[in-house]
Amino acid sequence: MSQHFQGGSIYLGLGSYVDELFVDDQGIVCDKNTFMKSETQYEIDLSGKMLVPAFRDTHSHPLFAGREAQGLNITSIHNIDQLGSALKTHRESNPSMTWLDAAVYDRSISGAQTRQTLDEYVSDIPVVLHADDHHTLWVNTKALEVAGLLQSELPSLSAGRIDVDEQGIPTGILREWPAMSLVMDLAPANTLQEDVQALLWAEQQLIQAGIVECQDAWIDRGMAEVYLEADSQDLLKLDYKLAFRADVQSFNDDFPYFLELSKKVNESPRLKAQAIKFFVDGVFGSATASVSEPYLSSKSFGELNWSEEALIEALSLAHQNGFQVHIHAIGDAGVSFALNSIGKASPRPQGLNPVIAHAELTTPNLLAQAKQLDVNLCMQPYWAQNNGMLLSCRDHLGDDRLYSLYAIKDMLGADLNVAFSSDWPVSTPSVLAGITVAVFRQGSANMPAHNPAQAISLEQAIDAYSSSACTLLGNNELGTLIPGQPFDAVVIDRNLKEEDLDGFLTAKVLATYKAGNNLLV
Structure with a gap:
């Protein structure tokens, strides 16, 4: 069944809008001539709603969320x-x-x-x-x-x-x-089937958020097996990328397991295990993120989890075996340490540029270095608001550093590939909530905007969850709604281009299409 969408705001991605969009019988975006050749044609009047490329979450933890x-x-x-x-x-x-x-x-x-x-x-x-x-x-x-x-x-x-x-x-x-x-490590372990049910519950939350692909950014022993089991039962509807967690104490011992499981996972058309996750530092809430100026609360500089020699060696081993490196770095010193280590590591696999996740405290020089090294930034826009999570860091950072966090507009201005994610269950999997904060730097009308100079446009926010996310994940050919691409799309219940903050806060996903099929039906 081919489909014709019209009567609403249709965003193809990369700044382009059209009045109508056609999808062929195989769920591929097509031109009008191809649509007209179909024996079964379905007309869809958007009635003022918005159609956009489907979302990808580049850093989430769905299995953890399901377990919780x-x-x-x-x-x-x-x-x-x-x-x-x-x-x-x-x-x-x-x-x-x-x-x-x-x-x-x-x-x-x-x-x-x-x-x-x-x-x-x-x-x-x-x-x-x-x-x-x-x-x-x-x-x-x-x-x-x-x-x-x-x-x-x-x-x-x-x-x-x-x-x-x-x-x-x-x-x-x-x-x-x-x-x-x-x-x-002493907690009672779930059975495999309990974990499969946890994953399936999480998947439904992702579908409701308009997400068609997700990267689980923390895979320990026994977790990839959950995805494999669910896939073997043909239970999964979405695509998943898996990132193995690198433990500084056991990395060399764990690496053969990463290789073995990645081969099994990569046999599935829905699953890919192509990344290794490294924790360079901690978080601001515990004053463990690595900073260049001391914390006001403890006078410490936070923590680095790896030595430079060990990290460079580990990154090189990952690159040499075809893995993308996905590095948690939050403080400015942590980001600097990660970038310097990337620069000294072996060349990365083609199409899988290194990723720095979070990058909450940055400087123009760090962004320029990231651009020079062709590093992806994986950001969580929902955190860029004045809520309890952000404000709990004030005593550690002080007002000036707190205000400068999440410089997303500067990152885009430095011509970096900036992809968005949720880090669920740290925060909501709702993409619309993330887009709202990215555009308004507010998650509620009751709180003032956090550094509104770093707000970005609606189109930039959608791209960060779609085309830029695909670039980060190595799917460079995906993420828009131009002819020839799979019809991976989301219908939103209103035209966000015409809405204020209140309208964004109450917007809902009505349909999540993957290859032409509505997963929310």
């Missing part, structure tokens, strides 16, 4: 009493439970974030709360006991830290993965 959805949801709780009540009720309702996992808690929540606070509500089993930055855990005493963190000398960590009180006893806050894993 299987646990206790505490996202909407913003005070200690309500949090404690929810934990206690959940425990009492599940008497056979041996481990209580909940997500995500607001790091700006009032009250003492200590193990003793959680003990008041649940003390007989481990309680593990994931923070909204997903780089912090808040746990009770039982969790620390099970991990052996109260019975012996604390272990030496490659990065991150275990917060302690004046007596040197852990408070219940664990920062960054080396510390968090001391508890998380």
Whole structure:
């Protein structure tokens, strides 16, 4: 069945609009002559709605999001009493439970974030709360006991830290993965089928957001197998890229596994394991991102997780074996370290330029260096707003650095390929929410815009979720609605070109087309 769309705002991508668009029987965008040759023609009146290229999320964690959805949801709780009540009720309702996992808690929540606070509500089993930055855990005493963190000398960590009180006893806050894993590695594991169900739940959320392709930017042992199992049952509707997580302590031991699994994954037309994820630094909320000027709160400069020699060697090994490198770097010193290491590593695979994810604090010189090295920037536009997550970093960074975060317009002005993503479940998978903040630098009418000089146009925001995302993912031939491309498209319930902030905030995805098929039907 061929399709003819008209009567609305039709954006092809790369700044181009048309009055009508044709799709052939195979789900390929075509010209009018090809459409007219079809035996079955379907007319679609958009009635003033908007048709745009489908979205790609270049840095997300759908399996983690699905797993979190299987646990206790505490996202909407913003005070200690309500949090404690929810934990206690959940425990009492599940008497056979041996481990209580909940997500995500607001790091700006009032009250003492200590193990003793959680003990008041649940003390007989481990309680593990994931923070909204997903780089912090808040746990009770039982969790620390099970991990052996109260019975012996604390272990030496490659990065991150275990917060302690004046007596040197852990408070219940664990920062960054080396510390968090001391508890998380002991959590009861999902069965393979439980994980498949978690992934399928997450996929439906992505479809509702207008997403047709997603990169899972944190693949540990056992996670690629979930995608393979779902694919073997023909359950997946979207395309996925998988990025294996590089652990500085075990990278050389893990690399044969990356090679083995990538070969299996790459046999699927829906799946590709073509990237390796490196964590260069931490996050601003824990003052662990690497900065060139010290944090106001701790006078420290944050942390680098890799030595320069080790990172260059690891990046080179990845490049030599055909992997794209996908580097988490948030602070300006972290971004500089990542760029310098990229410049000294072996040449990258053709079509898979290096990626720096987050790049929250940058300078014009860093952007120029990124352009010189032909590096992709993977940004999360939803974070560029004055909400609790951003404002919780003020005490660490001060007003000037806080204001300069997420310089997206400057990045585009430096002629960099800037692709957007969500980092879900750190924040919402909603692409329209991300576009709203990119255009207005606000996620709510109740808060002032964050550095509005860095706002970008609607078209630039859509391109960052489509054509630029495809460039980052190595799909250079995709991401627009020009003739010859698959009809991967999204219908939005209104013409965003005519809407103000309130209109953007209430806009909805009505249809998500992949190769001509509406996945939301």
